[in-house]
Amino acid sequence: MAKSSNNVFFFLLLLLHILVLALCCCFSSAAGASSQYSTDFIRASCAATRYPSLCVRSLACYAAAVRRSPRELARFALAVSADRARSAAARVAGLPAVPPRSRSGPVRDCLENMADSVDRLRDAAAELARTGRSGSPAFAWHMSNVRTWCSAALTDETTCLDGVAQATGGKAKLDPAARAAVRREVLAVAQVTSNALALLNRVAPQQ
Template identity: 55%
Template sequence: MAKAIAYTFILVVALCVSAGEVTSTGSPTDFVRSSCGATRYPDLCFRCLASYAPAVRHSERQLARAALSVSVDRARSASTYVARVMAGAKSGNAKDAGAVKDCLENIADSVDQLRKSAEELDRLGRVGSADFTWHMSNVRTWCSSALTDENTCLDSLSEHCSSAVRSTVRPKVVEVAQITSNALALVNRVWSK
């Protein structure tokens, strides 16, 4: 009887690990906090994802999906904010207006890349294991591209904007880049499982 229980336990653990789930005896909130510890900005990660803990439970994949969703939402919000700044910059310094326009285009590209990453991660639940590598490669590539777009925006602001415009836009874009960096780290955890 004890051997049967031990065998069942081992089988359940193996199935959970192979399904991309993390076996954990802690609460879902503890799981989110622990997973966020592997990111570059763990406090920001936890603040953004703690409310998803009940839905995520102990799933690496669901946590990565939530992180991508937060990234998309924050990038869209930053895009709206940058567009408002651009409207004000048009009447001022042409150099500021050009840099903000470039930044806005990069953020729009970032939103698209993050959205595609989230959709592709959703497909993982519907594909066979043979397709896992291909789909995860897409997710990682698009998420990485989004981060590159965000950093390109920051570079443009640093090089071409007045300090007034830079100090207005930069904090929003930095936060989006940090959230995207965290999402990429959580996606990479799914990849490594």
């Protein structure tokens, strides 16, 4: 009798173990499918940007948090742009290719443009957080402000690129290597900002 009870106990324990493993596998598969679903959403959204491959690379790690929401995707895109603008400004300020005599004039102006760009991207992100309920009367107005701030940030970055490209003479002259180094840093920021603006343009009132 005791032996029979033990057999039943071990059988139930084995059945419970199998059930737990099955549930774990189901949850794991569901999580994986959900993550892939969100990644596919990011890839499809990025197809509408000017630099789709860069868009996917910079935002794929946020797939789980995006939850297939165009507004959330745009929010992360703004955060990526602001972070990269801040990092690029720090790298430009310390580039060994830029001689000390050239850290005024176009380079100084460029750094000021980049600082303005960071501020405007932060303003855009803050305004996006204030859009409130989708479909509300103020939604379109807030979204217009968000796009304006993001567009202004892109203008700052483009102004920086233009100023550095024209620094070919005078005391603030930059040699080709220095111009290329600054351009590489700022262009990378301008590209992610351009992508962020394109993603913002995909946010509809009901989203």
